[in-house]
Amino acid sequence: HAADTFRTDLMTITRHVLNEQSRHPESRGDLTILLSHIVLGCKFVASAVNKAGLAKLTGLAGETNVQGEEQKKLDVLSNEVFVNALVSSGRTCVLVSEEDEKATFVDPKLRGKYCVCFDPLDGSSNIDCGVSIGTIFGIYMIKNQDTVTLEEVLQPGKDMIAAGYCMYGSSCTLVLSTGNGVNGFTLDPSLGEFIMTHPDIKIPPKGKIYSVNEGNAKNWDTPTAKYVEKCKYPTDGSSPKSLRYIGSMVADVHRTLLYGGIFLYPADKKSPSGKLRVMYEVFPMSFLMEEAGGQSFTGKGRSLDLIPTDIHERSPIFLGSSDNVEEIKALYAEEA
Ligand code: P6P
Secondary structure (H helix, E strand, O other), X not given: OHHHHOOOOOOEHHHHHHXXXXXXXXXXXXXXXXXXXXXXXXXXXXXXXXHOOOOOOOXXXXXXXXXXXXXXXXXXXXXXXXXXXXXXXXXXXEEEXXXXXXXXXXXXXXXXXXXXXXXXXXXXXHHHHOOOEEEEEEEEEOOOOOOOOHHHHOOOHHHOOEEEXXXXXXXXXXXXXXXXXXXXXXXXXXXXXXXXXXXXXXXXXXXXXXXXXXXXXXHEOHHHHHHHHHHHOOOOOOOOOEEOOOOXXXXXXXXXXXXXXXXXXXXXXXXXXXXXXXXXXXXXXXXXXXXXXXXXXXXXXXXHHOOOOOOOOEOOEEEEOHHHHHHHHHHHHHHO
C-alpha cells in the first residue's frame, strides 16, 4: 500500500545542510543560504545539459576562454547561471571561475563573507558525445568582505570550509562536504529536490583501478612511469589493475570515490605543472577525498597544502585510495 512506495521521511540536501548548520549554534545560516543558491545553479545546469542536444545548446560559442579552449554555449550559460546565483545569494564577496580571466569582486552592497571558486562545467569538451560532465566548487571564508583583495583569495586548499561537485550524467548527482564527512545526493526531477542517496561516503582504503591518460606516457616523469608500469605489470604477484579513464574529471573522480583506486593527472614535458587547475579542480576534489578518508598528492606534497600564486594556476594531482596514493608518494620520495 502507499506507505511502501513513498518514503515519508526524505533527507533532502536542504534538510541535510540545515542539520549541519545546527552543529554550529553561532551560525546565522549564511553557508546554508549560499549552498541553496549553488544547488539552484546545479538544478538549472542539469536541466540545460539534459536539453542541450534538443535545444541546440551544444556546439562552439565561438569565443575562447582564458584557457584558450573553444567555449561551448553551455559553458557560457553555466558560468552566467552560477555567477548570478552566487551574487544574488548576498553571501559572497569574490568569485573565481574557470571561465573568467579575472576574479569577480561582488558589488559591495551585495557582499557576504564567502569566496567561491568554481568550474561551472568541467569536461565540457565531452558535451557533444554525451559523456558525463560536472560543476566543481570550493568555498572559503573571507575575513573582511569589504576590503578583500586577490591575495586573500590565494589561500591554501586546507583553509576551505566546504567543497563539492555536481555530475550531470545518467542521473544528476551532487557530492558535498562541509567539513564533516562526504554525502551524495541524487536529483529527483519529479520533485526538483536532491535526495540523499549516498550517506557518509568513505573511499575504500585500496582500489584495483587506475585512471590516467595513457596517451601522455611518452612525456611522463620517472615516478609516474614506474607507478603505471607497476599497475600493468605488478611485481608482487598481485593481479594487474584495470584502467578506467573517461576524460571528464568529475566522472573519473566520482568513480574513484565510490569504487576506490587512483586518479592521476601528472606533470609531463608538455605541461610541467600538469593540466588541472588548483583553485577549482585540485583543491575541491582533494578536500572531498580527504574527508572521505582518501589522499591527494601533487608529486611534491599534500595537495591541500599548496599555496596558489595565480587563480588559474595548474598542478599535477594524484588522488584516491590512501594505500594507492602512498605507493606513488614512495616512488616520488625515491626520486627526490
Ligand atoms: P586530457 C576536461 O577537459 C578536463 O579539464 C578534466 O575534466 C579532465 O580530467 C581532463 O581535462 C582530461 O584531460 O588531457 O586527458 O584530455
